[in-house]
Amino acid sequence: MKRVVATFPEGKFKVLTMSYDDGRTADRRLVEIFNRYGIKGTFHLNGGLIGQGDRVTEEEIPELYAGHEVSAHTLTHPTIARCSKEQLVYEIMEDRKRLEGIVGYPVRGMSYPNGSYNSTIKQMLPHLGIEYARTVGGTGSFGLPDDLLEWRSTCHHNRDLLNLGEQFLALHKSQYLYMMYVWGHSYEFDNDNNWDLIEKFCKMMGRRDDIWYATNIEYVDYMNAFRRLQFSASQDFVYNPSYQSVWLKVDDERIVEVKGGTTTAL
Structure with missing residues (x-):
């Protein structure tokens, strides 16, 4: 029998x-940095607080x-x-409704405000249309999430970011799949006067041929498709x-794209 394993897109x-929380105006600078280096982010917003204080406006979202x-x-956080x-139902469903009315697509994930959750909340989320939820804890490692409703990041951006980035770049054993997941709040770069940190990280990590740059929901959708x-x-x-392609590695040597809606020989 052939040995067939999952890969990320293009092998x-x-x-x-x-992953960044709260929708503060510092997101403008952060998004510009991400875009410059080809990096994708997930931005978790409070629909009831949009435009208040130092938050992005509805029109610009x-x-x-x-x-x-x-x-x-x-x-309302x-x-x-x-x-x-x-x-809880009101807070999540009204947030989804408000955000979906602005962006025009289903909002299917979240991050826990104040890092607050419990087993009852996790059990409720799928019934509220939520497929993943990120916590505030970091693992310091690069494994894939085992529980998408208790999704732990690799690190907050102030927790040894550049060193962990270098470790991630050095990973070379392709028999595994690896994820680096960074979270934070964009306004922290203003507070800590360390925008150079995220600039250095994105320059180091961006536009590399061996990394798939994905939003949280893109990762979820891809793994579900697999x-x-x-x-x-x-x-055979x-x-x-x-609807989307999935890439497989066959017998440790061939990368095969399995296009949506097709039967493909292996």
């Missing part, structure tokens, strides 16, 4: 994703975050583990019922 085995992902962060179920593949018992061919 890559590393993915970088960035579609253009500002084009090519990135707008994700939920609850309507409460500590949701202290909220009633009724308030899991939906329908293999023959012999693994595979059917892809999804």
Whole structure:
């Protein structure tokens, strides 16, 4: 039997994703840096606070975050583990409605405000249309998430970012898949006067042939598409019922693209 394993798009085995909360105006500078180096980010916004204080306006959101992902962060940023179920439903669904009305696509992920969650909240999220939720903890490692509703990052950007980036770049064993996931708040670069940190990181990490640059939901969708593949018992061919391509490595030597809606020989 052939040995068939998943890869990221175009046969890559590393993915970088960035995740930033609250929708503050410093996102403008951060997005410009990401765009310059070909890096993608997920931006978690509070729909009920848009335009208030030092937050981006509704009018600028579609253009500002084009090519990135707008994700939920609850309507008003409460500590949701202290909220009633009724308030939780309201906070998430109203946030989704507000953001979806602005960006024009379904909002299917979130980050936990104040890092607050519990097992009851996790059980409720799929019923509220949420497919992933990021915590505030960091692992310091590059493994793929085991629980998308308790998605732990590699690090906050102030936690040894450049050293971890160098470790990530040095990974070369393609029998594994690796993820570097960085989170934070863009206004922290103003507060800490360290915009040079994210500039150096993005310059070091950006536009590399061996890294897939993805938003949070792009990663989720791709891995779901892989899991939906329908293999023959012999693994001589595979059917892809999804709309998007999935790439496979066959017998440790060939990269095969399985296009959406097709049956492909392996």
